[in-house]
């Protein structure tokens with residue numbers, strides 16, 4: 001967060017969750033205002049009460065961050081900085097009725113936006129095998145091809161309803177003692193697909209970049225290597241437009257204008273103390289980029 005140094009102006013918190021990051025920013029910078037966005041109305045409710053002391057400097061919007069750059073306030077003023085802290089919150093994972101976790105008996109829902117039509121159970125019931133396979137592969141679930149085939153075989157008998165149904169399929173592939181990490185990767189892959197998380201990120205990155213004012217910083221925290229790869233490539237391409245172009249192209253690198261600078265050559269990861277006190281933060285990878293002044 002120290003990358004968002006608190007130059008006054010309008011900031012976007014595209015994933016406000018419980019409001020911790022917005023609070024830190026508003027406390028540090030008196031001239032900062034925050035547009036706090038989340039797809040999840042429950043998260044917005046929690047953030048609203050936590051951030052009440054900052055009334056007048058905080059505005060809320062229930063939407064996907066992929067649309068945040070279209071907000072009229074952002075278009076009118078431009079952004080002094082932006083943050084995306086991707087994935088699910090601890091609150092969402094802990095609330096069994098939201099269906100994100102593989103704790104026993106959890107309904108397979110996984111929608112961040114409860115008004116969205118596709119639940120995890122509906123995806124497993126109706127998606128063609130290839131689509132399930134792609135979701136499992138993209139999300140780095142274990143043994144994706146065998147798992148996809150077993151899912152399709154099993155749903156012909158009985159629809160998937162709870163976490164137990166999906167864990168049983170995983171155990172039929174990996175054995176009864178499928179590890180915690182393997183269950184987590186399967187459930188995470190499904191969640192990423194159900195919420196269209198990679199598509200949202202790919203659409204949001206250039207839109208938010210273009211809304212940044214000169215010199216403004218864009219921070220993204222990811223928890224999955226696929227998301228982190230998307231962010232890393234985008235930041236690198238924006239900074240070095242010749243990156244990845246064929247060597248013999250009839251343009252010199254200097255003729256292609258850089259849009260800004262990567263501030264984190266390597267992703268910033270949590271220190272030992274933070275990882276110990278908050279195990280969910282262990283996978284966090286923070287990258288920051290500054291728009292050219």
Ligand SMILES: C[S@@+](CC[C@H](N)C(=O)[O-])C[C@H]1O[C@@H](n2cnc3c(N)ncnc32)[C@H](O)[C@@H]1O
Pocket residue numbers: 014015016017018019020021022037038039040043063064065066085086087088089090112200
């Ligand atoms: C890791 S939590 C954020 C925690 C937050 N930074 C805090 O300080 O409490 C991620 C949040 O992002 C939200 N989210 C994920 N994808 C989103 C999207 N495409 N648009 C808006 N919100 C999204 C989730 O609903 C969740 O509340």
